[in-house]
Amino acid sequence: MSFPLARTVRGVIIAAGAIAYPVLAHYSTSTTAVTTTPWLGVTVSLAPSLAILLWLTWRSPNKLAMVPLCAVVGVLLWGFWGALERNFSWAYFIQHAGTNLMLAAVFGVTLGRDRQALCTRFAEAVHRSSLAPEVVRYTRQITLAWTLFFVAISLVSSLLFMFASIETWSVFANFLTFPLILLMFGIEYWVRMRKLPHVEKHGILDGMLAFWKTPSGRSSTSLPPR
Template sequence: MTWTLVRAIRWIVIATGAIAYPVLAYYSTATSAATTFPSLGVAVSMAPSLAILLWLTWRSTMRWIMVLVGVGVLLWEFWGALERNFSWVYFLQHAGTYVMLAAVFGVTLARGRQPLCTRFAEAVHGSLTPEEARYSRQVTLAWTLFLLAISLVSSALFFFAGIEVWSVFANFLSFPLILLMFVVEYGVRLRKLPHQKKHSIMDGMLAYWKTPAARPGASSDIR
């Protein structure tokens, strides 16, 4: 099997999962399946957390087995409670993820720190002009506020609008809103920095994570 075919299969699997998960999540929370088939809700709601745990321990067979055993014991012990409250697992994962992402961006705006989007920009463009540095700081703030807004809207809908409305927002609108944010930021950047070489923030992220500064333990302070 060629490497190209392997990559193609991998992306097909990822795309299939990206489509199937929100559909299953919506079906298990906002339809009659929430009461008639609560086990599906537990399984789907726990899948992301379990996948992350397995990914973090993948290189260690012993840890991988310990995670599976530990999760199995917890699920056995609390399965009934999870069936009655799996919508909370969905909510905490959704709102909590966006809060954590907002914190990742927001903490870099503190005095003496380098804004995260500035790091992304430097990874692609090298040294930045004062105008570019100022803009990248503003973009970092914009992403912080945007991610917080997603979390706040998620919370408001979950508590006040009902699980059906919340599920539509969480499963079908959140990701398109992120894509829209990328598009809006790119359009603003074209107007604010017309002479800068055209790269997306995703290019910056990928370049940044390939640099030594992105490795664990590396300093993120401005030198």
């Protein structure tokens, strides 16, 4: 298979999965699915975690060391399958709320005193030079905004899960979260164009990609800024 064709096929598979997963996840929380096919909820809710485990096993330089871990996970799934079928909604909730809390932590931890804000690092990766003071100030504010955004998503997810129906929570988690993220990107772009009209029109996604492609940038994610 040629490289362009392989990229196209991979893109189609990823797009199909991105559409199918939230649809299946939402359906699996319906009363009909919970009653007739509880295994579907367990399978779909655990699919991302198991996929990550398999990917880490495949990419591990010592695959034999990962085999016992995979075996233990398989035994636990077999032994607790019944309990998982009765409580798979918690797996969905922990996955959704936990992911957003983790993202909030990733952004928020860089706001500490004498630390470089994550969005400032993204901006430096794009411009490949030091930033003007107003840009540094703005990117720090945006880092705080994204931190609060992910905290809010996790909080709303928790409140809906605890006090609303599982179907209502599922609509928010599976169909509204991603559009809200896109809306956040749009609002950030609009604000940036008003506050920094003279700055090159690079978005946070450009910064993320540039930052990730820079080896020194990746290695500095766990270190204090220079």
